[in-house]
Amino acid sequence: MSTKKMSQKKFDYRLLSRTAKNPIFSTISFAAIFFLIYADSIVSNLSITNPFDLKSNEIIDPHETQKTQETALEFETTFNSTVPSISTQEKVVEEEDSETQDPLIPPDNASKDERLMWFRRKLPELEILQSNKLSQKFHGRVLxxxxxxxxxxxxxxxxxxxxxxxxxxxxxxxxxxxxxPQGCLMIISNxxxxxxxxxxxxxxxxxxxxxxxxxxxxxxLVKNTPAEAWLEELKSGRKDPGNIPLFNNLSNLIRLAMLYKYGGIYLDTDFIILKDFSGLRNSVGAQSMDPATNTWNRLNGAVMIFDINHPLLIDFMQEFASTFNGNKWGFNGPYLVSRVIERVGNTPGYNITILPPKAFYAVDWFKIKGLLKKPENEADSQWVEHKLAELNNGETYALHLWNKRSRELKIEEGSVMARLILDHCVICEHIYDS
Incomplete structure (x- = not known):
């Protein structure tokens, strides 16, 4: 046997002999080895089956992890599968999809001073009044x-x-x-x-x-318009927003500014479209007429068609800024349209067309519920047929549903509204539960 082998054998023997003579050391060594092997097994299993959150020091349920990953993948796939020709919308990503209620509803029965104090506290929450990283892309995205x-x-x-x-x-x-089918629709909405x-x-x-x-x-949108100073005063907390939710009046202003900057057609979200609008220019609709004189006595801004930079839109924004009243429903909307057109509508070069009520408001708000009801008898059925013929005769471009009055009512099968929608829809889903 070589010297090297003998030395190694002697070393092994001495180690074994020493441990054999010391049962406490032997037990501790065995326990330590067992613990290391077992701990390694635990860590290995954790790393494979249960990811470890270093921030919270919690073991994450693997099923929850898989569910989260699947949801994220589903969103990424869905959100980026938008209209191929509209690349900008694919890039709109929101970190949180939280839904918050309108923060612009003032407290009940507040005085003007109390309301202004409340509004100043709320101003930091009102992102719509400011430009941010996403809104600054607005003009480029529109173009x-x-x-x-x-x-x-x-x-x-x-x-x-x-x-x-x-x-x-x-x-x-x-x-x-x-x-x-070849039209474009922008929904102005954060x-x-x-x-x-x-x-x-x-x-x-x-x-x-x-x-x-x-x-x-x-x-x-309001830069270099009469509404620019109004917005600055509002943002400074010096302008009383009134007791009507401010978003209602911001909608009135934004529709005017959009039409002025880009031209086109503004439309409320509670219309059923029946006829092609492309032949209309610089037009608004009368909501009601004086039967004795056959002249309009009220206009409505729920539909407005204007060329880009039309001067009447500047008049509208001037009226909005100079007479703003946040305490009267409609004052900065349909009544504003009526006031301004009555005053300047005949100005040479304006070329404004006032369409009769049947164009957009063929059925008034207090009669709209009749169009949602199904016929109960022969007389009802005849009335439905008569009403359909009247609305489909080519003079009605769109029918206003007056959602504020009709939202709680169901559209019933066989009703005038149901049949109009079925004749003028592409997807045609959820008609009777809308």
């Missing part, structure tokens, strides 16, 4: 969107939550694209320009229609 062969360009506004953009509103969008909003509009997008929900840049 990109409108550069895709729009036969006619429509605008809607929506400042409630995306969740409240319901089936009734989707019917308006659906019928719009049935009549204008709440719809989100993941939730995208999912709501996806049935429309998937059919190739050109629709874009877009966060507005209000300071940009």
């Amino acid at each position: 990109e969107f409108l550069n895709h062969g729009c036969t006619v360009q429509f605008y809607m506004t929506w400042f409630s939550t995306a969740q409240s953009f319901g089936k009734r509103e989707l019917l308006a969008v659906d019928t719009l694209f049935k009549v204008h 709440t719809m320009d989100t993941r939730r909003g995208y999912r709501i509009l996806k049935p429309i997008i998937d059919r190739g229609f050109k629709i874009l929900a877009i966060t507005p840049d209000l300071p940009f």
Whole structure:
């Protein structure tokens, strides 16, 4: 046996002999080895089956992890599968899809001073009054969107939550694209320009229609208009917003500014579209007429059609800024349109067309519920047929649903409204539960 082998053997023997003579050391050594092997097994199993959150020091349920990963993948796939020709919308990503209620509803029975104090506290929450990273892309996104062969360009506004953009509103969008398949629709909305909003509009997008929900840049929209100083005063907390939710009046202003900057057609979200709008120019609709004189006595701004930079829109914004009253419903909206056109509507070069009530308001708000009811007898059925013939005679471009009055009513099968929608829809879903 070589010296090297003998030395190694002697070393092994001494170690074994020493441990054998020391049972305590032997037990501790065995326990330590066992613990290391077992601990390594535990760590290995944890790393494979249960990811470890270093921030919270918690073991994450693998099923929850898989669910989260699947949800993220599903959103990424869905959100980026938008209209191929509209690349900007694919890039709109929101970190959180939280739904918050309108922060602009003032406290009840507050005095003007109390309301101003409340409003100043709320100002930091009102992102719509400021420009931010997303809203600063507004103008570029608009130009990109409108550069895709729009036969006619429509605008809607929506400042409630995306969740409240319901089936009734989707019917308006659906019928719009049935009549204008090559048209473009922009929904001016910070709440719809989100993941939730995208999912709501996806049935429309998937059919190739050109629709874009877009966060507005209000300071940009009113820049170099009479409303610019009004907005600055509001942002400074010196302008009383009134007791009507401010978003209602911001919608009135934004529709005017959009039409002035880009031209096109503004439309409320509670219309059923029946006829092509592309032949209309510089027009608003009368809501009611004086039967004795056959002249209008009230106009409405729920539909407005204007060329880009039309001077009447400057008059509208001047009136909005100089007479703003946040305490009277309609004062800064339909009544404003009536006041201004009555005063300056005949100005040479304005070339304004006032369309009769049958164009957009063929059925008044207090009669609208009759159009949602199914016929109960032969007389009802005859009335339905007569009403359908009247509305389809070519003089009615769109029918106002007056959602504020009719939202709680169901559209019943066989009713005038149901049959109109069925004749003028593409997707034709959720008619009777909207």
